[in-house]
Amino acid sequence: MCSGSWSEAAAGEDSRTVEGGSELCADATLLREDGLPPPRGDRAVGRGHTVPDHSQGVGMTGPVFPPWPATSPVRGRLRLRPVEMRDSAMARELSTDPYVSLTGSLPSCATECEAKAWVRRQQMRHPEGAGFSFAIAIRADDGAIGHCGLWLKELGEGRATAGYAIVPSRRNQGFASEALALLTEFAWTVPGLRRVALHIESWNVASLRTAENAGYVREGVLARHQMIGGEHRDMVLYAAIRQTGLAR
Template sequence: MRPRLPAWPAVPPEQDGVRLRAFRDDDVDTVLDLAGDPRVAAVSTLPEGADEPAARAWIARQHRRWAEGAGFSFAVAEGATDRAVGQVGLWLDRWAEGVGTVGYLVAPCARRRGVATRALRAVTAFAATLPGLDRLELFVEPGNTASLRTAQRAGYRRVDVVPHPRRAGDEPVPMVRLARRLPGTAAPRG
């Protein structure tokens, strides 16, 4: 059984014009935009080309992540409009070791505007408020230079390349592991 997670944040974490909030039913258009990118399907549970019912099922799964103890799955929303433009997750299956894992998706309509960097900074700041976490890890495909730059801009440093399964049952694939220590903790371990 997974440990009980802290309460969902009463005040949504924000950073430089992005807000991390719970997904809503009206975020389905953003999820459909995400589903149009085959790279998203390769690293998430959202099927490529998902239709509206599949997008709504994905949103429902994001709501269950916290209730099931897996972690926090936030919609990344524009601060000014509250329109969802992506997703960022803080996964806590290694919380007992002091390690969390983060990941992010940005809808094609919102890319190249710094949304991923700001969302990653916001989730990192939120993670720093959780007791017992001393570092975060992030896994990126070696050829995804944009995502590697995003992680580095948010203060993550490259640790190594490790086999990392994308989905249960799939063959492990090489992924660059990046890490960041949280304030007041020792340097990231490999």
């Protein structure tokens, strides 16, 4: 029986999939197994598709899409690193939370094949220009305990959104707040970015607390803002504003 309860999560990962092979468990040749971003330049994805090199600013009218960080962001107990194939176990544990499948592309109660397909999708987020998809890892052993993302669809306007999730077995230990604070610190290294927003359902008290502990400020409620589980739901809006490199 696969079941669980959601906490310490603000928003799911960007749910876009790579066309033509996102669910092919055996097709690992499109992406590097070590979790590092693919080489720059157009590269094939699936059957006959290419992903433009956004890091060089192709097709962008605003800021140049930022490169992958040369050094992994670290803070306290945590490190943000690329999502790797070994993180499929973390993905499978996340999938036991029924809310995860409603807010992202990871299926509920994911099989190993589905978990690896999810890993491959996360590895493509940066080269396809969606943003940064990180595994949240313990610095002491580099083991993944969750996932977070900085999504840059509105980078040209100086805006980003963030999402985070901790596996059920490691919740209620302060990791979510620490990871969000670290992700926000990294966000301020992105040229032109001035605002990071979170969208959280009002019932998700643990995630509301996570946002506040990481320095985010509540700005209001967006009525029927986000489609979750087949219905438009109200979302509490939190934001951090770039000033001196800290949440306002």
